[in-house]
Amino acid sequence: MPCSSTCSAGTDNKEQFAKLQEVIERYKGTKGSLMPVLQEAQGIFGALTLDVQKYISEALGIPLMDIYGIATFYSQFTLKPKGKYKVSVCMGTACYVRGAKRLQDKLVEVLGIQVGETDEEGRFTLEATRCLGACGLAPVLLINDDVYGRTTPEAVPGIIEKYRKD
Amino acid sequence: MELYRSHVLVCEGTGCHCSGSAEVIETFKEELKKNQLENEIKVVSTGCFGLCEIGPIVIVYPEGAFYSGVKKEDVPEIVSEHLLKGRLVKRLLYHDSISDSDVVKSLDEVEFYKKQKRVTLRNCGVINPEKIEEYIAFDGYRALGKALTEMTPLEVIEVVKKSGLRGRGGAGFPTGRKWEFAHNAPGDKKYVCCNADEGDPGAFMDRSILEGDPHSVLEAMAIAGYAIGADQGYIYIRAEYPIAVKRLTIAIQQARELGLLGKNIFGTGFNFDIELRLGAGAFVCGEETALMSSIEGKRGEPRPRPPFPALKGVFGKPTLLNNVETYANIPQIILNGPEWFASIGTEKSKGTKVFALGGKINNTGLVEIAMGTTLREIIYEIGGGIPGGKKFKAAQTGGPSGGCIPAEHLDMPIDYDSLTEIGSMMGSGGMIVIDEDNCMVDIARFFLDFTVDESCGKCPPCRIGTKRMLEILERITQGKGTEEDIDNLETLAKNIKASALCGLGQTAPNPVLSTLRYFRDEYLAHVRDKKCPAGVCQALLQYTIVKELCTGCTLCSKVCPVGAISGERKQPFTIDQDKCIKCGACMEKCRFKAIEKR
Structure with a gap:
């Protein structure tokens, strides 16, 4: 026992x-x-x-x-529960040189939280992930298991909106 | 076994998977059923073809028709036109895959593949990685059989030594000698480990091998186990690679079922089994001693060497550790002989190397080249050059441990020694192309940011030193740097290199040293003129309105959040630099390209 x-x-x-x-x-x-x-x-x-x-x-x-x-x-372990949707931008080099930082800045603006934070509702957690190896699709945005390749900052509000609804 | 008149190969590597290849496969199966072709045509999901940029990729045999960017909506057309009526769907064919007279080229004739030599990737995109039978049909496990039944452990080691194979994980240590050390180490219990903790950003060679041909690694590990006298293997793999983990799990299970792993393999009395261990997001675990601590279930902190893992590794026992790509070479070397392998490559670097080509390049993807191929061939012939006709600035190899290769070295044959000589390194094989729009100081800052975050904190040079370097780089990119900062950066870099405990810290300053070596003028422009020549470092930019192009439409002044833009309607506007916060909103809004960022 x-x-x-x-x-x-x-x-x-x-x-x-x-x-x-x-x-x-x-x-x-x-x-x-x-x-x-x-x-x-x-x-x-x-x-x-x-x-x-x-x-x-x-x-x-x-x-x-x-x-x-x-x-x-280890960065994958967490002591606090994360939001329902984990929003992460791949911060590998290939994504970085193709504009991942601008993507991340836009997410901070749209979600109103900093990297590493979870919003009050417990809906979104914003993270920066290590290279996913999907460099052909750089820059890559990941929301739970959904992959958004070749994402632009302009597309961010529309993508996030989909996850606000349910 | 059923015979099929046609095979549809669909890539299910991570790149194509993310572009929707799973849906494509599903739709193919449905469409074939609808047309009652399911007994005539077989859909095979394969590993990576390499050309991730244009995925999902579908190849239809026997014709060898190479379709790219296939969406599930395209599938009915391929089925009804190509598979039913025998007419190629031209609009979906990869542009370089048919000749001018509309004849399908074989893959070897396509520009992207022409200069490649696929040894470790030979089965990727060819076999279904989830079926051991397909691996066996391509000579799989024959090398293990040969080693166990026809060779002594020492003979196996001799063959590996003679081949000239060097570690593909970064440093390039001779593999045969490593095996010999582990063989000679005293002890009744030994371990064989595979480093699949591929953490370098922009590197996905190992992942593609594990996803496309997992059995080649299992087979090689069993051969290594026989050579050094181990009966247990561990594969330490990143948790960020879910598809590779799944395929490896299936592969291990299938190999056990056929008795190719487990007890008494090939009836020779040799026992060998493999377990998977998943990482949990710590870059430092790619370092060998940290990796072993992590396998033991501890914090992944490195420890001083000696003792080397060959004497004291996992659980304090003699351990052999090689990287995925190194192992993937082994079955071929055993089957074809060391002379065959040594005939490929340069004098001191034998065989091939897989590079993950990314960044500012047209054909992002995976390429395998013979050692000694030049950077120019990789970037301009295989890689198809730089998008938008931009100017090549540098190629970054070796990730956060490596450095940059500037344009002046484009024609240098690539091997371990030539790369080290010019201040970069082979590394695991990430190759990121950087063009004129990227700032080298910012790239150095990016890598230091990575190392600071991933430093395990055990030794002060790495924990504190890299942090100080990052602070200096941040000052420079924010326009607050001085020339003294550059000198301090160099001194710090040299000291950290000399004093850090493990490979992570010892190589962490490389991106800074190599950018300082080749792009010092960019650093100087940041500190002296307070300018970022590439126009990346936000704090150093100035937005200005080009009078000749401005129509005075007022859009920019309306969108400016701080009211820094003023002027009269239909007259050129101006930006008040003291008020401007450099958000770039005006530039996005302007329809006449009248706003410049410099």
């Missing part, structure tokens, strides 16, 4: 913790399994909140300090 009485896991997300427990069972005993566990945990919870980190720490017997160290080292 990995979750002791000190574990502060809430009762409202029991299902998610049950899923996490399954993940942990699957990886237990595999060498170097912490990264995959954290990756799947973030997939389940949307973020590695302190509760989640504590749970994993107890279940795997790894000090919380180490888990926190890893969760804050």
Whole structure:
């Protein structure tokens, strides 16, 4: 029983913790399994909140300090949940020389948030992503899994509008 | 096995996928069914053809008709015209793929492919990467069979050494010697790792190999395992490459099912299996010691070498680490012999190199060339030159670790040593073309911004030094720089190079040093004249109205957010430089190109 009485896991997300427990069972005993566990945990919870980190720490017997160290080292891990739509501009060199910065400036203006921020509604998070390797389509704008290649700043308001509606 | 009269190959590499190739494949399948052709014509989703610029790409065999920019709306026409009636759909054919007399050229005759030599990319765009049978049909796993049944581990290493293959990940260390070190290292447990953490911005060679031909890497890793005495392999791959991760997962599963990975491979008693490890967005994990820490489930921080990974790597055991493209060469070398491989390339750099061509170039995409090909051939013949007839300024290779090749070196044969000599590096193979509209100081600032963000923070020269360099570069691009800043930049760069812990820090100053070496005048223009010659650095620009072109239509003065533009209707307007905030709104609005940015 990995979750002791000190574990502060809430009762409202029991299902998610049950899923996490399954993940942990699957990886237990595999060498170097912490990264995959954290990756799947973030997939389940949307973020590695302190509760989640504590749970994993107890279940795997790894000090919380180490888990926190890893969760804050890698840029794909997040401690706070992100918006419903992750809007990111590829900041690879090919996109940069073809105007990714101007695209990003326009997004800051249209969304009213800075890079790395989430809006109050929790709808959009603006990010700068590392090279996606889709250099043939530079500059590339990514909204969750939707790819917009050869995007211009002028096209940004129209694209964002589509995601404001639902 | 069923026979088909025609094959429709559709690229499903990341580039074409993003342009909508999945929909194209779906529509092809539907249309073929509608026309009851599904038993006569087969749709194959393949890896990257290389010409990402004009995707999605569809090639129809046996004719070899090369369709580009195919949208799902175009599919019914291809099916009804080409596949039913046998008439090419000319409007969709790639312009260079048919001769003047309308005969379909073979791919080798198309300008983009003519000068290429595809060794590691040989199966990309040819086979379906999700079917192991297709890889096997193209001699797949024969090299592993040959190594296991006809060669001793030492013979395998000897062949790799003789081939002259050098690491394709950047530094160019001789691969055979690396294998030998790992073989000789004492220990009963050893590991074979593959570095697929392709983080250089603008580089996507490894991704394309993994997406288009994943088994070639698995096979090579098994051969390496046999050579050094390892039974476990890890592929460390970026999480930003979802398609490659999916194809690798399928490939590993299929190889296990056929007994090509796992226990007692080919009945020889040799055991070898491979696990995937996903990165989580840390560029430094491309550095070998950081990568190994990350596989172990720790923070991806580098550690001092020695001990080298060959002696003490993953979990403290002897480990062999090569990059994706290096591995992709191995099966060919084993099958065709080291002499064949060594016959390609230059004296000290053998074989081919894949470059990801991007930036200001017409044919953005993936090219594989024999070592020793000149930059001019790559950019102007294969790459089709620079869009809009703009002037070539430089090619940037090696990403944030590399440097720039200026126009004066366009005719230099490219290999490891020539690139190092002129202050750049082979790197993993990203090649970004920069034209007259790009500012070199800004490019240097861009790369430093990247390294500062990605520095792991363990050693002070990298953590603090690169930050100071970035601050200086920002000052210069904002027009606040002095000549002393340039000197300080150079001193800092040399010190960081000499004192940083790992490859990331040691190479981080390269973009600055190389732009200073070839484009010092641009730096000087920024600090002395407070001008950005390329017109990129916003703070140094001035918007002015060309009197002769201005019609006095008043549009610009209406759109100016700070009221800096004034004048009389139907008379030339002027911009008050003290008020102007350089937003560029006026320039966007002007219909007469009367506003200049300098």
